[in-house]
Amino acid sequence: MISSDPTELVEQARGGSRTALARLLTFVESGGPQQLATAALAYRAEVPYVVGITGPPGAGKSTLTDQLINVVLEQGFGGARDVDQVSVLCVDPSSPFTGGAILGDRIRMQGHATNQHVFIRSMATRGHLGGLSLAVPDAVRVLGAARFPLVLVETVGVGQMEVEIASAADTTIVVVNPGWGDAMQANKAGLLEVADIFVINKADRTGVRETRRDLDQMLDLGGAHEWRPPILETVATESTGIADLWDAVVNHRTFIESGQLQDRRRTRMRVELDKVLSAMVRSRIVALAHGDDYEDQIDSLLAGTTDPYRAAAALLGSE
Amino acid sequence: MISSDPTELVEQARGGSRTALARLLTFVESGGPQQLATAALAYRAEVPYVVGITGPPGAGKSTLTDQLINVVLEQGFGGARDVDQVSVLCVDPSSPFTGGAILGDRIRMQGHATNQHVFIRSMATRGHLGGLSLAVPDAVRVLGAARFPLVLVETVGVGQMEVEIASAADTTIVVVNPGWGDAMQANKAGLLEVADIFVINKADRTGVRETRRDLDQMLDLGGAHEWRPPILETVATESTGIADLWDAVVNHRTFIESGQLQDRRRTRMRVELDKVLSAMVRSRIVALAHGDDYEDQIDSLLAGTTDPYRAAAALLGSE
Numbered sequence: 259m260i261s262s263d264p265t266e267l268v269e270q271a272r273g274g275s276r277t278a279l280a281r282l283l284t285f286v287e288s289g290g291p292q293q294l295a296t297a298a299l300a301y302r303a304e305v306p307y308v309v310g311i312t313g314p315p316g317a318g319k320s321t322l323t324d325q326l327i328n329v330v331l332e333q334g335f336g337g338a339r340d341v342d343q344v345s346v347l348c349v350d351p352s353s354p355f356t357g358g359a360i361l362g363d364r365i366r367m368q369g370h371a372t373n374q375h376v377f378i379r380s381m382a383t384r385g386h387l388g389g390l391s392l393a394v395p396d397a398v399r400v401l402g403a404a405r406f407p408l409v410l411v412e413t414v415g416v417g418q419m420e421v422e423i424a425s426a427a428d429t430t431i432v433v434v435n436p437g438w439g440d441a442m443q444a445n446k447a448g449l450l451e452v453a454d455i456f457v458i459n460k461a462d463r464t465g466v467r468e469t470r471r472d473l474d475q476m477l478d479l480g481g482a483h484e485w486r487p488p489i490l491e492t493v494a495t496e497s498t499g500i501a502d503l504w505d506a507v508v509n510h511r512t513f514i515e516s517g518q519l520q521d522r523r524r525t526r527m528r529v530e531l532d533k534v535l536s537a538m539v540r541s542r543i544v545a546l547a548h549g550d551d552y553e554d555q556i557d558s559l560l561a562g563t564t565d566p567y568r569a570a571a572a573l574l575g576s577e
Numbered sequence: 578m579i580s581s582d583p584t585e586l587v588e589q590a591r592g593g594s595r596t597a598l599a600r601l602l603t604f605v606e607s608g609g610p611q612q613l614a615t616a617a618l619a620y621r622a623e624v625p626y627v628v629g630i631t632g633p634p635g636a637g638k639s640t641l642t643d644q645l646i647n648v649v650l651e652q653g654f655g656g657a658r659d660v661d662q663v664s665v666l667c668v669d670p671s672s673p674f675t676g677g678a679i680l681g682d683r684i685r686m687q688g689h690a691t692n693q694h695v696f697i698r699s700m701a702t703r704g705h706l707g708g709l710s711l712a713v714p715d716a717v718r719v720l721g722a723a724r725f726p727l728v729l730v731e732t733v734g735v736g737q738m739e740v741e742i743a744s745a746a747d748t749t750i751v752v753v754n755p756g757w758g759d760a761m762q763a764n765k766a767g768l769l770e771v772a773d774i775f776v777i778n779k780a781d782r783t784g785v786r787e788t789r790r791d792l793d794q795m796l797d798l799g800g801a802h803e804w805r806p807p808i809l810e811t812v813a814t815e816s817t818g819i820a821d822l823w824d825a826v827v828n829h830r831t832f833i834e835s836g837q838l839q840d841r842r843r844t845r846m847r848v849e850l851d852k853v854l855s856a857m858v859r860s861r862i863v864a865l866a867h868g869d870d871y872e873d874q875i876d877s878l879l880a881g882t883t884d885p886y887r888a889a890a891a892l893l894g895s896e
Contacts, residue, residue, distance in 0.1 A: 527875050528875060
């Protein structure tokens with residue numbers, strides 16, 4: 259029988275056990291004491307390099323990810339097969355169970371299911387205190403503890419949450435299609451802000467030139483930065499442009515490792531810590547609002563013997 | 578020179594000083610220690626009856642409010658001039674300074690400025706911990722402390738916040754115009770939920786019948802309740818229908834005083850207390866995120882000697 263002790267499971271996952279790894283990831287999704295114990299171990303381990311991939315539904319992200327896996331395993335970061343295993347986290351916040359599962363399955367079905375160098379997991383939000391936006395970074399660290407040097411985080415959708423999850427990465431790829439405008443209108447600025455690399459997938463269709471011009475114009479408006487996101491063209495279904503895309507990721511990694519990487523990771527830690535703080539405090543307020551003390555304060559308020567500020571201070575002081 | 582001591586000011590406001598009252602309301606808007614001291618006094622006082630008035634910009638709310646003031650002072654709640662003074666709080670969350678001021682001025686200019694029985698105030702969000710959604714209930718209590726038996730709270734707009742502010746009332750009036758559909762589409766359900774009385778103002782225009790039918794159908798869909806919001810017609814610019822509108826308010830007051838009033842006020846106190854709790858906790862998190870301990874925790878996270886959950890717990894424990 260498989261252990262339910264996070265310390266043992268981390269040892270087994272480091273030794274290559276996929277069952278142990280899967281169990282740790284379930285802990286992370288489910289919340290509770292085992293999540294905390296798992297996090298305590300995982301955050302001590304190496305941090306994997308994280309590549310975020312986001313874009314509207316139907317942009318071809320899972321086919322692209324599938325193709326990328328082959329190139330990554332062959333080329334590695336330095337052309338020397340230094341990436342011996344790759345993991346993919348598939349996140350669909352809009353449909354926590356089925357959607358995510360289908361997404362993962364789509365990649366899994368394309369032949370990697372039996373590949374010992376590839377680990378694919380759909381993330382669902384089950385009981386984690388802070389939902390997916392905290393469960394995903396925890397999962398990334400668990401994969402780091404299991405010695406994965408690279409994690410691809412794929413999110414479906416272009417809403418604020420999807421973009422936020424994908425952009426908690428070292429390199430963020432935004433995938434669009436020719437004639438992308440309408441699909442992304444709602445959050446164009448958000449996508450522009452997080453993109454380190456743009457990919458125009460399905461580049462065998464008409465409208466590539468207009469889409470490239472559109473992206474270029476928006477990048478021009480954004481002003482000069484040290485790194486200007488390159489705009490690549492791929493046809494993922496025909497494996498076209500995938501090697502160039504990986505080259506762009508490697509270039510970006512070289513760029514940020516020469517300076518920004520530590521800042522990025524510090525910012526990410528801040529965002530994550532703030533989320534945990536907010537989530538903990540929210541759950542304290544919910545607990546407070548269900549206690550006897552709370553009802554007593556409401557009674558006092560209705561009786562006119564206190565005011566909301568003193569009542570709140572009394573409740574917060576009495577935690 | 579006017580006092581800056583809330584206790585003295587409340588005494589003066591109870592004695593009829595409008596200068597003292599205005600100063601207390603400024604304290605409430607501005608936040609800080611004087612706001613807390615003012616709230617501590619105001620929440621001990623009588624609770625005025627609160628009538629909320631909301632609807633889209635241009636629906637004619639300020640003309641309607643202006644007309645209502647005359648009827649209220651004449652008729653009172655019991656037809657016996659038992660409302661000796663009326664106050665109006667004008668709230669425009671979308672434009673905290675100018676918009677609110679213009680709104681108040683619009684009513685003031687219509688002849689009540691020199692009327693000792695009428696007090697009109699535009700609310701602006703300056704420094705209050707919880708913004709307007711807490712400053713307005715505080716202001717209502719301050720008016721109660723100044724012996725106002727009735728407060729009209731008028732908000733411009735039909736967004737969630739506007740509706741929330743107006744509906745923190747004992748009786749909520751939703752003002753629409755013939756052909757209202759488009760203007761409210763975004764938040765029809767929210768408005769339906771809070772309305773105790775519907776007014777079709779500018780009822781001399783075409784489309785009244787359709788608007789009434791539309792409202793009636795939506796009320797039918799909402800199912801049976803003890804109180805079905807009446808749908809009244811007014812032409813505020815010609816003083817038509819105003820007396821009937823006030824009768825409807827008095828009827829609703831009689832209805833809720835026979836049962837729901839205490840529940841409503843208890844719910845309102847809960848909402849208010851929860852907002853204060855959240856606001857206090859948020860400001861604690863902001864304070865935490867600017868302290869040395871926070872940076873120490875970030876350093877530990879980057880060094881891999883803690884995880885976000887332990888770091889957050891340590892920060893919250895060290896408050």
